[in-house]
Amino acid sequence: MRIVGLTGGIASGKSTVSNLFKAHGIPVVDADVVARNILMEGTGGWKKVVAAFGEDILLDNGEVDRAKLGQIVFSDLEKRQLLNRLLAPFISHGMLMEVLKLWIKGCSIIVLDVPLLFEAKIDKWTKPIVVIWVDPETQLQRLMTRDGSMEEEAKSRINAQMSLDLKRSKADIVIDNTSSLEALHEQFQEVLTQITKPLTWTEFLLSRNGAFLALFSTLVSVAIFKKSS
Numbered sequence: 001m002r003i004v005g006l007t008g009g010i011a012s013g014k015s016t017v018s019n020l021f022k023a024h025g026i027p028v029v030d031a032d033v034v035a036r037n038i039l040m041e042g043t044g045g046w047k048k049v050v051a052a053f054g055e056d057i058l059l060d061n062g063e064v065d066r067a068k069l070g071q072i073v074f075s076d077l078e079k080r081q082l083l084n085r086l087l088a089p090f091i092s093h094g095m096l097m098e099v100l101k102l103w104i105k106g107c108s109i110i111v112l113d114v115p116l117l118f119e120a121k122i123d124k125w126t127k128p129i130v131v132i133w134v135d136p137e138t139q140l141q142r143l144m145t146r147d148g149s150m151e152e153e154a155k156s157r158i159n160a161q162m163s164l165d166l167k168r169s170k171a172d173i174v175i176d177n178t179s180s181l182e183a184l185h186e187q188f189q190e191v192l193t194q195i196t197k198p199l200t201w202t203e204f205l206l207s208r209n210g211a212f213l214a215l216f217s218t219l220v221s222v223a224i225f226k227k228s229s
């Protein structure tokens with residue numbers, strides 16, 4: 001199984017590229033979706049967060065007030081580290097379950113869309129790593145436009161992450177999304193060609209079909225050995 005890592009900064013275009021992968025039949029595990037699910041009311045993640053941040057971060061219906069929690073953690077490094085520490089095991093477990101489901105289905109190439117791929121050290125499980133880079137001014141403008149946020153708030157979210165230049169230096173493949181959507185689509189076609197090339201032997205053995213073939217070959221070898229001894 002080939003597990004492609006997809007990352008970048010906030011509002012650099014990960015979801016836009018994820019949608020292109022999905023449109024080409026490549027399944028995507030979205031860490032933001034997993035992170036949302038593990039904060040649902042009553043779940044283990046929700047309990048940990050309420051215990052640490054207090055009931056003030058809840059809405060009247062018991063759900064986490066995401067805007068409020070976001071204001072707290074994106075302006076305070078220690079609180080953000082605390083939230084990350086509390087949620088990391090739930091997010092890793094949730095993502096592992098999604099990958100397992102796709103493995104059972106027999107998918108041979110999947111994409112993990114993880115904003116904090118390097119920060120959370122998930123990059124060691126993914127190859128190749130695709131980083132979506134965008135120039136800082138464009139990133140800020142797109143974030144403010146999309147979220148309707150003020151400059152200060154948008155900047156604090158951008159600064160909560162590893163710099164995009166550093167992420168770019170760790171990439172196997174870089175997509176520059178500073179320009180138009182058409183330019184993005186063109187670069188995507190090249191990325192698609194690269195990530196859909198035939199699996200290596202290791203990737204094949206890590207896929208469901210490869211594992212079954214290895215198991216079958218082992219059983220046959222044992223049977224032949226027993227018969228001949």
Ligand SMILES: CC(C)(COP(=O)(O)OP(=O)(O)OC[C@H]1O[C@@H](n2cnc3c(N)ncnc32)[C@H](O)[C@@H]1O)[C@@H](O)C(=O)NCCC(=O)NCCS
Pocket residue numbers: 009010011031032035039066067069070073080083084087091114115116117120157160161
């Ligand atoms: C703080 C929360 C409640 C704010 O929710 P909100 O709906 O406003 O934002 P959303 O979840 O859609 O995230 C938007 C973007 O913010 C960035 N972001 C999210 N969490 C973090 C974080 N802990 N550190 C840095 N950037 C982050 C990501 O680029 C993400 O794509 C939420 O982001 C959260 O629960 N974060 C902690 C979980 C986490 O680490 N998620 C990232 C998955 S790797």
Ligand SMILES: Nc1ncnc2c1ncn2[C@@H]1O[C@H](COP(=O)(O)OP(=O)(O)OP(=O)(O)O)[C@@H](O)[C@H]1O
Pocket residue numbers: 008009010011012013014015016017032115142143146177178179180181182184
């Ligand atoms: N090439 C582009 N030209 C113009 N707008 C773009 C381009 N690429 C993405 N956008 C827009 O920029 C915004 C951010 O893109 P997107 O939501 O895909 O980023 P993201 O990296 O997934 O963000 P997040 O980290 O918050 O999940 C969206 O409104 C999207 O429509």
